[in-house]
Amino acid sequence: MSVALVCLGISHKTAPLPVRERLALSEERQTALLQRVGAGRAEALLVSTCNRVELYRTGAAGDLESELRTEVLALGGEEALAHAYLHRGEAALHHLFRVAASLDSMVVGEPQILGQLKDAFQLAQRVGAARGELARVCGAAFAAAKRVRTETEVGRAATSMASAAVQLASKIFGGLGGKTVLLVGAGEMSELAGRHLLSAGAGRLLVTNRTEERAVELARALGGEAVPFPSLERALQPADVVVCTTASPTPILTRELVAGTLRARRHRPLFLVDLAVPRDVEPEVNTLDNVYAYDIDDIQKVVAENAALRADAAARAEALVAEDVARFLRERAVREGVPVLAQLRARAEAIRKAELERALANLPTPLTEGQAQVVAAMTSAIVNKVLHQPTVKLRTVAPGAEAHPLADAVAELFGLDPSARPTGSGES
Amino acid sequence: MSRIAFVLAFHAYALGAIAYLALLSSGREGLVWTARVLTGAGWVLHGLGLAVLLSPQGFRPHGVAQSLSVIAFLLVGLLLAVELRTHAPVLGAFVAPAAVAVWLPALWAGPADQALAGPARAPILVFHIAVALAGLAVFAVATGVAVAFLLLERQVKGKRFGVLFERLPSLELLDGLNQRLVIGGFVALTLTLVTGLWIAARSDTARSLQAVEITTAVAWLVFAALLQARLLAGWRGRRVAWLTMAGFGLLVLSFVGTYGPGGVR
Numbered sequence: 001m002s003v004a005l006v007c008l009g010i011s012h013k014t015a016p017l018p019v020r021e022r023l024a025l026s027e028e029r030q031t032a033l034l035q036r037v038g039a040g041r042a043e044a045l046l047v048s049t050c051n052r053v054e055l056y057r058t059g060a061a062g063d064l065e066s067e068l069r070t071e072v073l074a075l076g077g078e079e080a081l082a083h084a085y086l087h088r089g090e091a092a093l094h095h096l097f098r099v100a101a102s103l104d105s106m107v108v109g110e111p112q113i114l115g116q117l118k119d120a121f122q123l124a125q126r127v128g129a130a131r132g133e134l135a136r137v138c139g140a141a142f143a144a145a146k147r148v149r150t151e152t153e154v155g156r157a158a159t160s161m162a163s164a165a166v167q168l169a170s171k172i173f174g175g176l177g178g179k180t181v182l183l184v185g186a187g188e189m190s191e192l193a194g195r196h197l198l199s200a201g202a203g204r205l206l207v208t209n210r211t212e213e214r215a216v217e218l219a220r221a222l223g224g225e226a227v228p229f230p231s232l233e234r235a236l237q238p239a240d241v242v243v244c245t246t247a248s249p250t251p252i253l254t255r256e257l258v259a260g261t262l263r264a265r266r267h268r269p270l271f272l273v274d275l276a277v278p279r280d281v282e283p284e285v286n287t288l289d290n291v292y293a294y295d296i297d298d299i300q301k302v303v304a305e306n307a308a309l310r311a312d313a314a315a316r317a318e319a320l321v322a323e324d325v326a327r328f329l330r331e332r333a334v335r336e337g338v339p340v341l342a343q344l345r346a347r348a349e350a351i352r353k354a355e356l357e358r359a360l361a362n363l364p365t366p367l368t369e370g371q372a373q374v375v376a377a378m379t380s381a382i383v384n385k386v387l388h389q390p391t392v393k394l395r396t397v398a399p400g401a402e403a404h405p406l407a408d409a410v411a412e413l414f415g416l417d418p419s420a421r422p423t424g425s426g427e428s
Numbered sequence: 429m430s431r432i433a434f435v436l437a438f439h440a441y442a443l444g445a446i447a448y449l450a451l452l453s454s455g456r457e458g459l460v461w462t463a464r465v466l467t468g469a470g471w472v473l474h475g476l477g478l479a480v481l482l483s484p485q486g487f488r489p490h491g492v493a494q495s496l497s498v499i500a501f502l503l504v505g506l507l508l509a510v511e512l513r514t515h516a517p518v519l520g521a522f523v524a525p526a527a528v529a530v531w532l533p534a535l536w537a538g539p540a541d542q543a544l545a546g547p548a549r550a551p552i553l554v555f556h557i558a559v560a561l562a563g564l565a566v567f568a569v570a571t572g573v574a575v576a577f578l579l580l581e582r583q584v585k586g587k588r589f590g591v592l593f594e595r596l597p598s599l600e601l602l603d604g605l606n607q608r609l610v611i612g613g614f615v616a617l618t619l620t621l622v623t624g625l626w627i628a629a630r631s632d633t634a635r636s637l638q639a640v641e642i643t644t645a646v647a648w649l650v651f652a653a654l655l656q657a658r659l660l661a662g663w664r665g666r667r668v669a670w671l672t673m674a675g676f677g678l679l680v681l682s683f684v685g686t687y688g689p690g691g692v693r
Contacts, residue, residue: 289666
């Protein structure tokens with residue numbers, strides 16, 4: 001028996017934002033969907049984040065795939081289905097483990113996904129859609145993610161330029177909490193950097209741009225304040241982090257200009273991130289005390305170092321995930337053997353009892369209680385000896401096995417139903 | 429008994445210092461508790477040893493060995509307090525080895541067992557010595573923090589991301605910690621000077637100012653200027669770190685003048 005798990009989903013890797021937005025559901029709709037998909041003997045899990053929407057389903061009954069396709073079609077239409085991916089069995093299990101370990105995230109190693117996955121699981125549990133098998137799968141996936149986080153460096157790596165800037169800022173300030181960010185330039189890169197710095201905890205955002213309307217527009221979009229471009233020097237005074245992204249052919253922040261603000265700033269550290277080409281910040285600015293100027297090459301150096309660190313860590317993390325998936329399957333395979341064994345023993349015990357009763361009833365002279373006990377013990381011993389080897393085999397799974405190699409065969413041979421609960425005296 | 433406690437404490441400090449240095453180089457989280465437990469156990473033993481040794485002397489350390497021992501004790505106590513408060517155990521790599529280095533010559537020097545005369549046990553003198561040694565310990569930790577700041581600042585400025593960049597806390601945390609320590613040390617140093625002058629004024633024998641007192645006064649001026657620049661003009665960072673180290677250097681000279689060969693005590 002292979003794992004009866006199916007995953008149908010879309011993610012940042014397969015679908016653009018408008019398609020993902022269409023599948024973003026409120027908690028009420030998520031609950032309704034889980035109750036529908038996870039009804040009966042099936043179990044369901046819905047992972048819904050800004051970067052992915054994935055529906056997992058497990059259970060022996062029904063057509064898992066076609067039911068999931070119908071749900072996704074209803075939610076996001078043909079386009080959503082066209083961007084969807086489908087994983088079955090072990091591949092679905094492996095995918096879930098990778099998602100939990102943040103190996104499938106846009107920023108590999110980002111920590112939020114595990115929390116989001118736990119929330120999704122809790123919701124599925126609350127509505128009764130995750131019970132036995134899915135709870136075990138999720139538990140193993142969470143444990144694997146924790147192992148990846150503690151045993152590899154994958155969680156420490158920043159990947160994009162904006163997160164590299166946040167990483168550097170945390171080395172200067174200890175964190176961006178309550179810090180003021182000044183965006184010089186109002187283009188796409190500025191917006192991305194602004195969003196990232198705000199999500200990293202920056203307290204106040206100022207935006208300045210030669211075209212003031214764009215500064216006002218971006219400030220409004222990010223919840224910041226627009227500052228007139230001629231007041232740039234004054235805007236530098238409250239700023240802790242300055243991100244420059246203009247298309248200016250000459251430096252905007254000269255050594256002289258920045259040095260002129262230091263006294264008014266009371267020498268507070270100033271972190272200048274220059275993502276513009278040609279540069280907006282004169283290189284000599286970095287020689288000023290308490291001023292740390294990084295241009296795009298410096299930032300890319302950090303990104304490259306992080307990427308090297310991440311590649312190495314991610315490779316080790318992938319190996320850990322594969323190891324944990326194999327362990328989970330092995331344990332599951334052992335669990336698969338147990339109900340078959342229980343049924344086999346119950347069947348043998350029932351036969352033994354029936355035959356013993358018939359034999360005793362057919363005797364011309366009834367046996368004494370002691371004699372009956374001796375005969376009963378002998379039949380039990382015969383049954384136990386016959387079943388000894390099958391018991392050992394059904395309790396053992398070879399390393400690397402994905403399913404119990406004998407469970408299906410034994411069930412077929414003796415006419416057992418492994419999904420049914422054993423009756424009678426059960427497993428000894 | 430105190431000798432056994434001191435030897436055990438010294439070994440615990442030395443192993444703790446090694447654990448702190450290993451933490452700095454490897455970043456292994458498990459070493460944090462190893463370093464803390466070793467250093468903390470050493471500190472408790474050291475404190476017991478000092479209590480047994482100093483109580484018959486009215487808690488006035490006598491001679492260079494005992495003074496160094498007290499400084500090492502205060503240094504380690506301060507280190508444990510600072511690193512627990514700031515959650516920056518890696519700072520131990522800058523202070524714990526210093527405590528070991530300070531105490532090592534004291535252990536070799538052996539116990540000072542001269543009987544003390546009545547005036548030497550006067551409360552004001554005991555306070556003067558205690559506050560002087562405490563000030564020295566506080567400035568030693570501030571100097572360790574200043575060194576950590578300068579090393580990290582060099583990497584951040586130079587865009588070289590080595591082990592220190594990875595392990596040390598932020599520049600702002602180190603700078604703020606330096607400020608708090610310098611303020612604490614300055615208060616202790618001021619009290620040392622005031623009580624020293626008071627004791628000198630009450631002394632029967634008239635004498636001129638000695639090099640030790642002048643050096644201490646210069647160190648006080650350096651720290652006073654530093655604090656004024658920091659609090660009024662907003663100085664911080666590299667310049668303040670260098671000034672902290674310079675001021676501490678003067679205090680070490682003053683200590684050597686007091687307890688070294690040909691010293692006044």
